[in-house]
Amino acid sequence: MTERLLRFRCTGCGNCCKEPVLPLTNEDARRIADATGDAPRDFVRFLPSSAIAMEHEPEAFLQLRQGRRVMTLRQVRGRCRYLSPDDRCSIYEARPLGCRVFPLNATFGRRDGGLRRLTLIQATTCEYELDGRQSIPKLRALAHDYEAANARWHLWIREWNRVQAARRRRGLAARPASALFDFLGLTARRPSLGTCPSRR
Ligand code: SF4
Ligand code: SF4
Numbered sequence: 001m002t003e004r005l006l007r008f009r010c011t012g013c014g015n016c017c018k019e020p021v022l023p024l025t026n027e028d029a030r031r032i033a034d035a036t037g038d039a040p041r042d043f044v045r046f047l048p049s050s051a052i053a054m055e056h057e058p059e060a061f062l063q064l065r066q067g068r069r070v071m072t073l074r075q076v077r078g079r080c081r082y083l084s085p086d087d088r089c090s091i092y093e094a095r096p097l098g099c100r101v102f103p104l105n106a107t108f109g110r111r112d113g114g115l116r117r118l119t120l121i122q123a124t125t126c127e128y129e130l131d132g133r134q135s136i137p138k139l140r141a142l143a144h145d146y147e148a149a150n151a152r153w154h155l156w157i158r159e160w161n162r163v164q165a166a167r168r169r170r171g172l173a174a175r176p177a178s179a180l181f182d183f184l185g186l187t188a189r190r191p192s193l194g195t196c197p198s199r200r
Helices: 026-036 097-101 136-169 177-183
Strands: 044-047 062-064 067-073 104-108 115-120
Touching: 026 067, 026 097, 026 136, 062 136, 062 177, 097 136, 104 136, 115 136
Parallel strands: none
Antiparallel strands: 044 067, 062 067, 104 115
16 A cells, blocks of 8 residues: 555545545644634634544643534535635645645654555545655655644643633633634734645
8 A cells, every 4th residue: 555655646636625624733723824814713613522533632622611622624615714616725835734644644663764654544535646656755754744733732732721620620611712812822914825726
């Protein structure tokens, strides 16, 4: 499978921008807000465990007033809100790391950094072709960035949840999403990006 998928080529079918729900990190949200000028409340959606299969990642859940939630990229009528009508990503340069990684799941050796395994993330019907050429150094760098960004995000989540647990011990409710955005320093800025012609 690994050798085969090194020939993976995205055909731009757009399925991965419609079906799966994409978890966001605080850095993804910051990048999108900076690029678009959109307020986080407009592109973020907080989902309960019943709406996203992530119970195996308890560190990804934020304690909010409405309950335990995962921060995700908002969809509108079954499409990512940044997917343009011609199925192109309208925030290509600022898209989340999860979009950049999908659908390849690469595993590297801790000691020598060699590619151990390359599999497909089974979250949608990926209409790929096998006439491309994946760069192992690029896959390695992306996997490293993705893992590091998630580790940083989980530290923010842990700190937020610690503060909410302390509030609960004082008989207070957890704070709402608007307070989380303040806590993360997510405020809208001027847009800087246009539409990119290629998706991935
Ligand atoms: S941000 Fe772009 S690449 Fe990611 S799901 Fe939305 S449209 Fe697709
Ligand atoms: S990664 Fe797969 S599902 Fe997503 S646009 Fe490319 S071919 Fe389609």
